[in-house]
Amino acid sequence: MCSFGTLRSSTNLEPDPRRQTAGQILPPQMSHSISRSFSPSIFYFGTPVAVLSTSNHDGWVNLTPMSSAWALGDRIILGLSVHSQGYSNLVQTGEVVVNLPDASAAEALERIAPTTGAREVPAHKAAMGYRFERDKFALAGWSEVPSSKVRPPRIAQCPIQLECRLLQSHAAKPTDADPEPGFRIFEVEVVQAHAHEKILWPATDHVNTERWKPLLYVFRHYFSTGDRLGRNFRAAA
Ligand SMILES: Cc1cc2nc3c(=O)[nH]c(=O)nc-3n(C[C@H](O)[C@H](O)[C@H](O)COP(=O)(O)O)c2cc1C
8 A cells, every 4th residue: 555545544533743834845865756736926046155355336236145056167047126225336337246045144234124225225125124224344343455457355254256348138028917026137257266275275275165155045044065975076175
């Protein structure tokens, strides 16, 4: 008999510990192969947090926490809300530093999370509790380090800092479900990369993955990596 039969044939009047009102708890060997449709509020399935530094036209520096970012070769693709100051600055200046915080930055990041560098906070963001903050460096307790090829500075406390120039961008495509998407997709080129010595193997360009603990954003919760499970056949170190 398959174990489904075991569940169905239960005659015990006590609540079955393998069932819950909100869903069904099944033995591990069964539950991993069963799925149902769902409608999450957001598809943040788990990506590293990045903090973008950008310069305003008056030279003042803004920080934008974000996580819709991925790398391919020397390009990074960034998804940014058109209602953010980071978006406006990147469009105006074509320059950005993609700073990658590690697990120790979760609290500092959450201090700047409910803020925007936009003086006029968009109404929908104000309703969510966002407020204007000019000096996000001070609020986070972070310090600036000058960049070598772009104007916005790097964040000293972030173990990886990527100086980038904008190559192109395009608007998100309107759909029936979302006729006015509020974000834009940017392709930037890494023109200079920096890493803390402590996360690099001495005298190499290889990252010591036992020491690099990226801050991950998973359905609006913060995590980092655990033990290494294996290595790719092309891993350099
Ligand atoms: C962990 C985290 C991830 C986020 N990811 C994104 C993202 O990928 N794209 C985006 O536009 N906003 C993202 N946000 C929201 C922005 O940080 C928020 O809109 C902020 O006000 C932008 O700041 P700015 O207006 O000063 O640029 C994220 C926020 C947090 C805390």
